[in-house]
Amino acid sequence: MTVGFFVSRATTPENAGSVAFFDAYASVRHFYADVSAWTGLTVEQILTGQLPDEHGARNAMLAVRSIAGQLAVQDVLATAGIRPSLVVALSLGISSATVTIGSLGREDLFRMLWHRRTMPGAGPEPEGVAFCHLDPESDPADYQAPVRAGVHIGVDFGPSPAGAGRNVMLSGYRAALERLAAEDPVHVTMIGRGSTALHSPLRQASSDFLRAYVAKLPFRDPRIPLAACLDDRVLTTAGEVRDAVWRNQVRTADISLGLRQAVRHGVGLIILPGPSMAEGLIRFPVPVLPVTRPADVQPAVAAAQGLAAA
Numbered sequence: 001m002t003v004g005f006f007v008s009r010a011t012t013p014e015n016a017g018s019v020a021f022f023d024a025y026a027s028v029r030h031f032y033a034d035v036s037a038w039t040g041l042t043v044e045q046i047l048t049g050q051l052p053d054e055h056g057a058r059n060a061m062l063a064v065r066s067i068a069g070q071l072a073v074q075d076v077l078a079t080a081g082i083r084p085s086l087v088v089a090l091s092l093g094i095s096s097a098t099v100t101i102g103s104l105g106r107e108d109l110f111r112m113l114w115h116r117r118t119m120p121g122a123g124p125e126p127e128g129v130a131f132c133h134l135d136p137e138s139d140p141a142d143y144q145a146p147v148r149a150g151v152h153i154g155v156d157f158g159p160s161p162a163g164a165g166r167n168v169m170l171s172g173y174r175a176a177l178e179r180l181a182a183e184d185p186v187h188v189t190m191i192g193r194g195s196t197a198l199h200s201p202l203r204q205a206s207s208d209f210l211r212a213y214v215a216k217l218p219f220r221d222p223r224i225p226l227a228a229c230l231d232d233r234v235l236t237t238a239g240e241v242r243d244a245v246w247r248n249q250v251r252t253a254d255i256s257l258g259l260r261q262a263v264r265h266g267v268g269l270i271i272l273p274g275p276s277m278a279e280g281l282i283r284f285p286v287p288v289l290p291v292t293r294p295a296d297v298q299p300a301v302a303a304a305q306g307l308a309a310a
Helices: 016-024 026-039 043-047 055-079 093-100 106-118 174-183 201-214 238-247 255-264 294-309
Strands: 002-007 086-089 127-134 151-159 166-173 188-191 267-273 288-291
Touching (some): 002 093, 002 294, 016 026, 016 043, 016 055, 026 055, 026 106, 043 055, 055 093, 055 106, 086 093, 086 255, 106 201, 127 174, 166 174, 166 201, 201 238
Parallel strands (some): 002 267, 267 288
Antiparallel strands (some): 127 166, 127 188, 151 166
């Protein structure tokens, strides 16, 4: 049995765990200085600075913050001897994973993340996302096009860890989502403000934007397989990883596909390194350890060593 990582975007701008790692490790402080040089953001902005109101810049800064925190934790874990045999990546986590698997350099990644602030936003019709809990007897088709015009399943989180049913994120036109939430408030709740319809066909312009950008970047074949939750397979070539970065904008993300690959590849422990949206949303098939504070490092090392000795 081996150790896998699961990486995804952080759900909130709060970043206390990353600040604790920054204070505890000189290597982390050096890394944040590099991120600052690559993006033009100050270290304070990356760690705890107020996010801009403008949606594109806000999203890009949150992406830089999330992924800097994840890679900083991974550096600490690597020094302690913990390296993954496979990475499961959800959504923005695919971009984060490009570095972990050795497919893209850090400078290229962070320049891309900050460049995303210029990515096309919503079209003339406002877009949004909503959280939906499906009862066991519910048919997912009833919550998306063509039954619900303008609504798509953006992320399938799989079986609920808190009980029966499954959790999904709906993406689409805001008016259509608001109508659905008004009709079914028990199961559907609108999320956030000024959102775009992530992981849906409405994001074609942003997908094209990223496709043109990453075409110029020097991707390499990964050293570690990547399960990107977009298909029931792992990615093992530079071209597959590059394509996943832009396909992620328009494809439904299905976490069960990534976790299935983890089981197939013998992963017996999944570590969540740094900020993540996974806790409380996903039912994992193997034990999970979040590493969000320096105090979490030693238990992770002990768990990994115990797994190797079993």
